[in-house]
Amino acid sequence: MASGRFSKQAMPYYGAGRYLNSGTGDTIIGGAISAQPSGGIASQFTQNLPGDRFIFSPADALAASNTTTGNLYTGTYRYVATNNNSTASPSRGRAMFWDLSANDSLYQTTPDEAANITVALFAGVNIYSLGKGNYGFIQESGKATCKFRAAIAGTAAIGAGVYLAAQGAGNDVGSFDQVNTGNANGATVDQALVRFVGVAETLPSNNNLSTVDLMLSRASFRW
Numbered sequence: 681m682a683s684g685r686f687s688k689q690a691m692p693y694y695g696a697g698r699y700l701n702s703g704t705g706d707t708i709i710g711g712a713i714s715a716q717p718s719g720g721i722a723s724q725f726t727q728n729l730p731g732d733r734f735i736f737s738p739a740d741a742l743a744a745s746n747t748t749t750g751n752l753y754t755g756t757y758r759y760v761a762t763n764n765n766s767t768a769s770p771s772r773g774r775a776m777f778w779d780l781s782a783n784d785s786l787y788q789t790t791p792d793e794a795a796n797i798t799v800a801l802f803a804g805v806n807i808y809s810l811g812k813g814n815y816g817f818i819q820e821s822g823k824a825t826c827k828f829r830a831a832i833a834g835t836a837a838i839g840a841g842v843y844l845a846a847q848g849a850g851n852d853v854g855s856f857d858q859v860n861t862g863n864a865n866g867a868t869v870d871q872a873l874v875r876f877v878g879v880a881e882t883l884p885s886n887n888n889l890s891t892v893d894l895m896l897s898r899a900s901f902r903w
Contacts, residue, residue: 729759
């Protein structure tokens with residue numbers, strides 16, 4: 681259903697919230713038609729479609745931000761579906777992963793870390809709390825706000841690598857981590873390659889949000 685281009689050459693439709701990171705997402709693709717026969721539910725379809733990607737400058741991102749939720753920054757953002765039956769609930773700063781139980785063309789994501797591939801299919805970071813089964817935006821690259829695990833494994837440092845924590849479930853599901861590959865807390869080379877997402881721009885701390893420069897190279901293969 682998506683255009684297939686790297687980025688959509690138009691402004692995204694923000695829906696009733698008027699911001700990219702407000703509300704709980706669209707209950708149907710593109711958002712519901714605002715004027716329709718009583719009792720009817722239909723999609724606008726001419727608006728956002730799953731898979732649509734938008735590139736935001738710093739000014740664009742700030743203008744699209746519901747600052748009560750938090751500031752958005754320059755980067756790429758993508759409109760995706762969410763799994764209605766996920767165990768975890770999508771929340772701001774947590775990672776989302778491609779859902780292998782759905783067809784690729786649906787661009788469906790899940791906050792759950794799949795038992796067989798854990799965090800390998802990283803899709804992006806939640807910019808607000810999406811409702812399960814809804815459609816909305818996640819950030820896949822650029823300056824992003826990420827939630828770090830309850831106890832960072834390595835020594836927190838600005839400019840150091842940031843990795844998916846791969847904690848499986850519970851409070852740390854979909855969280856981020858910093859590790860020192862030179863000590864006992866370090867990751868193997870394979871784990872580092874699979875879990876690496878970017879570089880810390882501000883000092884991470886346990887169980888808190890921090891800004892991370894997400895690498896464009898982690899942007900999805902689902903075009």
